[in-house]
Amino acid sequence: MKKDNKRIRNLKQYQQNYKYIDSAILNDMTFDDFLHRFERIALSTFEWVNLPESMNERWLERTLYFHGKAALLYDEDYGFINTSVATGSELNIYGLPIKVQCFSHTFYKWRKLFSGLNEEDQESQKLKEAILVMNDELALPTCGTLELYAKRLADAQRTIDVNLSAQKFPVAVVGSQDQKVTLENLYNQYNGNQPFIFGDSKFLDPDNTLKVINTGAPYVIDKISDYKKEILNEALTFLGINNVSIEKKERLVTDEANSNNEVINMNLQSRLAPRLRACKQFNDLFGLTGTNKEISVRVRSDLYNTIKKELSVTKEFEPIENYETLEGGETNE
Secondary structure, eight states: OHHHHHHHHHHHHHHHHHHHHHHHHHHHHHHHHHHHHHHHHHHTSEEEESOOTTSOHHHHHHHHHHHSEEEEEEETTTEEEEEEEEEOSOBOTTSOBSEEEEEETTEEEEEEEOOSOOOSOHHHHTTTEEEEEESSTTOOOSHHHHHHHHHHHHHHHHHHHHHHHHHHSOEEEEOOGGGHHHHHHHHHHHHTTOOOOOOOGGGGSTTTOOEEEEOOOOOOHHHHHHHHHHHHHHHHHHTTOOOOOHHHHTTOOHHHHHHHHHHHHHHHHHHHHHHHHHHHHHHHHTTOTTSTTOOEEEEOGGGGGGSOOTTOTTGGGOOOSOOOBOTTSOBOO
16 A cells, blocks of 8 residues: 555656646756767767677777777787777887787786887797777777767757747747646647636636736847857867868868868877877787788778878878778778
8 A cells, every 4th residue: 555655646746747847858858969960970980990700899989989999919819809808007118008908808817018129030029919909098998088078969959949939939928736636738729739718717817817928038040050060060070070161161261271171180180190009019019010911091082082181190090092802801902
């Protein structure tokens, strides 16, 4: 009996607060939607070329996105694999850990970090060392920054939703406590684009007549939409993606356009360069340099064309023009 009473009280409490619960759910859905949009872009920016079949590009990019660093290594049981990595040992002369902890859902091993400082023969190093892949030069995950942008965009979008509703129903209806349910039904019908008719004679009584207060909510959707575009452009610039709209581009002078492209290029290179460096170390450690099994990484689509190659750290690692794989694992020259 007590459980039934508690269940009834919880149900009544939910019914009283359903408006706030629905609003909170919609807030979370809006945030998740913007964040997933960014995640899809971030996880699709780079393409790993010639990775061994036992490696997984999706897991590698997800590890870098959420944790900021990953490991490439060779294991006797699995072959070439990529895993998450934790650093917690002494540092070498370059401030990098001497040992790293390579782990995944069913894998856990300590490995020496490949640094090029060791003098052991290459063959004996294969089962002892691992390559550290960093998401950027600070080994920071991408997700934290994009969560902030997603939060700002979600706040802006929900403000637009509320302001639009205020334009549709720019009044506050005042009544007695006995009329509360009636007022809620009135608002829900209006908000749901349903016509409403009240035929209760008590509303003809001056003491029971509904009173309406004009809220005078200003129309700010256009201003908030401009703010949304600015936040979205900032996020895309952070990801290294050109985001200047056509109408704005026509008003930009050459110097402004070049300055914007420079920031985009630097953001893109800040994530591309560490990946390319890891590829070079991997190829050196496992003797793949100069062979058709040499791994590399490139920017998908036309994004690579925006990168400045002259006097750039990425020029040294410029990938092969044609990546179509032939039978036997060879590539077209």
